[in-house]
Amino acid sequence: MEQSLFDKYGGFSAISRIVMSLYDRLLDDDTVGPFFDDVDMPRLMDHQTKFISSLLGGPASFSDDHIQRAHRHMVISDAHFDQLKALVSETLADFNIEPDDIGRVLQAFEQRRPLLVRVENVD
Amino acid sequence: MSIEAINEQLLRAIGVGVALVDLEKMTLGFRNDTFAEWFGPQDNASQLVDLFPALDITALHEGLKSTGQHTTEASFKLRRRTMTVAMEFNRTVDTGGPIAVLVCQNITRIKELESMIDSYSVMVERNTREIKREKDQVEKLLLDMMPRSAYEEYKSFGIVAPRVFEPVSVLALDFVGFDPLIAKHEPGVIVSELNDIYSALDRIGEQFGCQRIRTHGDSYISVSGVPDPEPEHVTAVANAAVRFLRYLKQRNESHPIKWQPRIGIATGNVIGSVVGVQRYIYDVFGPAVSRALALRQAAQPASILGEASISSLLDETFETTNCPDINGVATVCVSEQSAAAPATG
Numbered sequence: 001m002e003q004s005l006f007d008k009y010g011g012f013s014a015i016s017r018i019v020m021s022l023y024d025r026l027l028d029d030d031t032v033g034p035f036f037d038d039v040d041m042p043r044l045m046d047h048q049t050k051f052i053s054s055l056l057g058g059p060a061s062f063s064d065d066h067i068q069r070a071h072r073h074m075v076i077s078d079a080h081f082d083q084l085k086a087l088v089s090e091t092l093a094d095f096n097i098e099p100d101d102i103g104r105v106l107q108a109f110e111q112r113r114p115l116l117v118r119v120e121n122v123d
Numbered sequence: 124m125s126i127e128a129i130n131e132q133l134l135r136a137i138g139v140g141v142a143l144v145d146l147e148k149m150t151l152g153f154r155n156d157t158f159a160e161w162f163g164p165q166d167n168a169s170q171l172v173d174l175f176p177a178l179d180i181t182a183l184h185e186g187l188k189s190t191g192q193h194t195t196e197a198s199f200k201l202r203r204r205t206m207t208v209a210m211e212f213n214r215t216v217d218t219g220g221p222i223a224v225l226v227c228q229n230i231t232r233i234k235e236l237e238s239m240i241d242s243y244s245v246m247v248e249r250n251t252r253e254i255k256r257e258k259d260q261v262e263k264l265l266l267d268m269m270p271r272s273a274y275e276e277y278k279s280f281g282i283v284a285p286r287v288f289e290p291v292s293v294l295a296l297d298f299v300g301f302d303p304l305i306a307k308h309e310p311g312v313i314v315s316e317l318n319d320i321y322s323a324l325d326r327i328g329e330q331f332g333c334q335r336i337r338t339h340g341d342s343y344i345s346v347s348g349v350p351d352p353e354p355e356h357v358t359a360v361a362n363a364a365v366r367f368l369r370y371l372k373q374r375n376e377s378h379p380i381k382w383q384p385r386i387g388i389a390t391g392n393v394i395g396s397v398v399g400v401q402r403y404i405y406d407v408f409g410p411a412v413s414r415a416l417a418l419r420q421a422a423q424p425a426s427i428l429g430e431a432s433i434s435s436l437l438d439e440t441f442e443t444t445n446c447p448d449i450n451g452v453a454t455v456c457v458s459e460q461s462a463a464a465p466a467t468g
Binding site: 012016019020023027033034036037040041042045046048049050053058059060 | 202203204205232234235236238239240241242243246247249250
């Protein structure tokens with residue numbers, strides 16, 4: 001069986017640093033940060049832990065239907081999606097994830113765009 | 124620069140929030156830079172309860188009165204981040220009256236890590252439960268395919284060493300006219316009937332110490348004495364055999380398809396092993412199995428044909444009548460004491 005990126009890069013002890021770093025970036029970012037203005041910390045942390053775990057093949061996986069339902073109440077534009085993608089890319093690069101692996105993660109992330117983006121553009 | 128000035132600069136620059144609380148007015152006076160960064164610049168009129176609405180003022184007063192100290196935690200939002208500080212109040216006396224030194228340690232990261240670990244633990248626990256459920260299903264499947272002892276051996280060593288079991292008794296059952304039945308009915312109906320019948324035969328067999336080894340179409344093979352020795356193996360298969368017939372007779376009375384079973388029983392030795400590398404299956408084979416199949420072939424519908432040698436091993440609850448030899452082996456027809464026994468075909 002092919003080793004997941006989650007295992008390849010050291011399991012939870014290593015991935016937890018990536019989660020924390022992305023969490024910091026999201027909160028500091030004025031494009032995607034406002035989505036989390038009213039989300040309490042444990043819920044946001046839970047969201048980030050599951051998000052990174054599922055992207056890297058850790059112990060979380062979500063069906064397309066689940067992802068769509070979880071984001072239904074948000075108005076997400078391509079610009080928001082692009083920004084989150086950039087933040088994920090930067091974060092992974094900071095933790096020495098190989099470029100090919102980052103490419104694969106972003107590709108998998110990109111496949112979810114139609115599930116999340118509901119508007120063409122938002123000012 | 125004076126010592127006091129250095130002290131003040133240090134106090135202002137450290138990563139711990141420090142403020143002075145006027146205990147009579149319950150207002151905040153001096154605050155260092157870190158405290159100001161979290162809660163805004165110094166304002167001598169700012170009330171403690173405004174900054175920390177969840178603070179238990181009564182408990183604070185009691186703590187300061189009894190031990191001169193009070194500790195608690197508080198959360199607040201700094202932009203969109205939820206911050207958590209561990210607060211420690213220490214009572215002291217200033218020239219103006221009683222005050223408390225409030226020291227706030229930033230424990231936000233610890234709380235965030237705790238939340239992350241909680242989230243991860245829930246995921247791992249759920250996965251562990253799923254893995255266990257799948258493992259149980261695989262184990263159940265394997266236990267359906269082989270005896271527990273063979274399964275344990277397989278689990279520990281990855282193989283099941285072939286073993287000779289002796290003495291054992293083998294029961295072979297099939298149905299007369301099976302092929303015409305298949306042609307006459309929908310496949311789903313036949314499979315459903317066989318599922319129902321085989322499940323019942325399994326239950327009956329288990330009651331008498333017999334274990335089903337395999338089915339192949341209408342061929343049902345059960346043994347007694349594998350893998351655990353069974354001194355009464357002949358009686359076990361004879362008991363199972365007469366009840367199989369009884370069950371099917373009763374079943375036929377209330378079902379549209381009339382099954383006509385015939386049974387051969389034989390004793391001797393068999394080899395038990397897992398056969399196959401990928402599509403493995405636990406099987407028994409050997410002279411006793413071959414003889415049971417030959418006897419079944421010769422048995423009349425709704426009858427049990429066994430080797431003559433088993434007569435002396437059966438008690439008075441069974442009746443045996445001599446039947447023609449099969450492949451040079453003397454045979455007997457086995458029945459319950461009260462029932463009439465048909466001859467071989």
